[in-house]
Each structure stands twice: as C-alpha cells, then as structure tokens.
Amino acid sequence: MRILIYNDYDHLSQWVAHYVARKINQAEKKGDKPFVLGLPTGSSPIGTYQELVKLYQAGKVSFKNVITFNMDEYVGIPEDHPQSYHFFMWDNLFKHIDIPKENVNILNGNATDLEKECCDYEQRIKDAGGIDLFLGGIGPDGHIAFNEPGSSLSSKTRIKTLTYDTIVANSRFFDNDVNKVPKMALTVGVGTVMAAHEVLIIVNGYKKARALQKVVEEGVNHMWTVSMLQMHRHGIICCDEEASMELKVGTVKYFKDIEYDALHNLPKV
Numbered sequence: 486m487r488i489l490i491y492n493d494y495d496h497l498s499q500w501v502a503h504y505v506a507r508k509i510n511q512a513e514k515k516g517d518k519p520f521v522l523g524l525p526t527g528s529s530p531i532g533t534y535q536e537l538v539k540l541y542q543a544g545k546v547s548f549k550n551v552i553t554f555n556m557d558e559y560v561g562i563p564e565d566h567p568q569s570y571h572f573f574m575w576d577n578l579f580k581h582i583d584i585p586k587e588n589v590n591i592l593n594g595n596a597t598d599l600e601k602e603c604c605d606y607e608q609r610i611k612d613a614g615g616i617d618l619f620l621g622g623i624g625p626d627g628h629i630a631f632n633e634p635g636s637s638l639s640s641k642t643r644i645k646t647l648t649y650d651t652i653v654a655n656s657r658f659f660d661n662d663v664n665k666v667p668k669m670a671l672t673v674g675v676g677t678v679m680a681a682h683e684v685l686i687i688v689n690g691y692k693k694a695r696a697l698q699k700v701v702e703e704g705v706n707h708m709w710t711v712s713m714l715q716m717h718r719h720g721i722i723c724c725d726e727e728a729s730m731e732l733k734v735g736t737v738k739y740f741k742d743i744e745y746d747a748l749h750n751l752p753k754v
C-alpha cells in the first residue's frame with residue numbers, strides 16, 4: 486500500500502486529479518475499452534473534482550470514453566434533494582465535464598426493490614468489465630463508502646443501516662439536525678471496492694487522523710473497514726499533514742522518503 490503525505494489539501498487534490506486524468510488518457514490511447522472509474526461523494530474529493538474540471542477545461546482530458554460508478558446513495562431522499570449523492574455528483578463534477586449521461590451509474594435509493602437494485606448494480610459493474618480505478622474517502626470511523634464498522638470485508642453492494650456516528654458526522658449537511666439524516670443507504674461493499682484493479686483513498690483533515698493511524702499502523706480489521714486496503718495489490722492512500730497527526734514520526738518519515746518523487750512531481754497527463 487502506498488501512502489502519499491502532502492503538506493496540504495490543495496497539493497493532494499492536484500496530484501489525485503492528475504493521476505486520474507493520466508489513467509484515463511492512457512486507456513484512451515490503448516483504445517480497447519472505456520475507462521471505468523469508481524467515485525465517492527463527501528467533502529474529501531471536492532478538491533480533486535475541481536482540479537479534474539480544470540484539466541477538462543484546459544483540454545487535457547476528456548470523459549467521453551469514461552464510465553463511472555458511484556459508491557453509495559441514501560435511501561429515500563429524492564434525486565434532486567441538495568444532499569442526495571445524485572445531486573452532489575452532477576453539481577460538483579458531471580455537469581462541468583463531457584461525460585455522456587448514460588455512462589453515469591449511481592445507485593437508486595428510491596427503487597421499489599432495493600435488493601434487486603443492489604444486485605443489478607453489481608451486474609452492471611461486471612458488464613462494464615470491472616472497475617479500473619476506485620476513488621474513495623473515509624468516515625472518521627474508518628468506513629469506506631457506507632461500510633460501517635463490523636461490515637463484512639468481502640461484502641458486495643447492499644442496503645446498510647447507518648451508525649449513529651455517521652448520522653452525526655453527516656448531519657452537518659442536514660442543518661445539523663440528526664433527525665433529517667436518512668437512516669439507511671445503498672452502498673457498494675468492501676469486496677466491491679477491493680475488486681477494482683486499483684483503489685485510491687483520499688484522507689484529509691485532523692478528524693480522520695485516528696482512522697488513518699489504524700489503517701496504516703495496525704492490522705486488517707472489520708471495525709475499520711478501509712484497513713482492507715492493506716490486502717489490495719494496488720492500494721494508494723493520499724493524505725494531508727493534518728490527517729497524519731496520529732502516525733508515528735518514523736512512519737511519516739519513511740513514507741515521505743520512499744514517495745519523494747510522487748510528492749514533488751505531478752503525474753504527466
């Protein structure tokens with residue numbers, strides 16, 4: 486697992502966006518199949534999305550041949566609700582780029598048969614040839630997508646009940662009122678994320694420091710579901726200094742040394 490520790494969120498976001506754009510362009514050159522990208526919501530990827538929009542506007546990347554799969558969606562709020570993940574994705578990324586609407590996949594939290602929606606989503610991922618690169622964020626309790634502590638590390642897309650921790654953390658988007666936060670969500674499983682060819686997780690801010698410490702310095706544990714990344718063949722964590730605050734000085738120094746190039750040069754797009 487690679488750990489890239491950037492001085493600040495802006496540098497981290499720039500690097501991630503260039504990395505994604507480079508992968509898209511490499512796939513475009515090969516020309517055999519669309520590039521399949523897994524995407525998160527939340528505040529962590531916003532800087533990356535802004536940088537990707539800039540790269541698109543500068544003509545450095547096109548999303549015409551990209552298929553996306555989002556990680557999760559709340560159950561029971563309309564797609565045009567400002568806090569739905571559908572709304573978030575169009576508002577922060579899709580409406581600013583040239584991705585064809587039919588290439589965007591987001592779980593439907595209002596489907597009449599939610600279990601079928603989850604099974605169909607797994608099938609759609611398979612039909613697309615699997616996910617090439619899954620971007621993700623984490624919750625303060627180390628959850629990935631909505632795979633709350635205790636989730637099966639081989640889980641697939643399914644319905645999950647949100648923990649009180651997550652409801653409180655996400656209430657900041659719902660007028661700080663826990664009662665307004667949906668109690669259930671549809672989410673890809675830890676196994677769905679780990680099946681991607683590559684997984685890149687963005688971790689920023691001090692509130693994620695404890696989770697990062699667990700994931701980097703302790704073992705694989707279902708109570709910190711993102712720790713499963715340790716088992717992935719191509720796992721990368723991009724974090725900022727604040728998120729690294731609970732790591733040992735020696736751990737930080739080690740990863741800063743071995744990732745010197747990635748910390749000082751942007752991937753060529």
Ligand SMILES: N[C@@H]1[C@@H](O)[C@H](O)[C@@H](COP(=O)(O)O)O[C@@H]1O
Pocket residue numbers: 525526527528529530556557621622623624625629630631651655
């Ligand atoms: N389901 C989402 C996760 O996919 C996301 O990673 C997490 C962190 O959000 P933020 O990036 O806003 O801290 O929030 C939610 O729980």
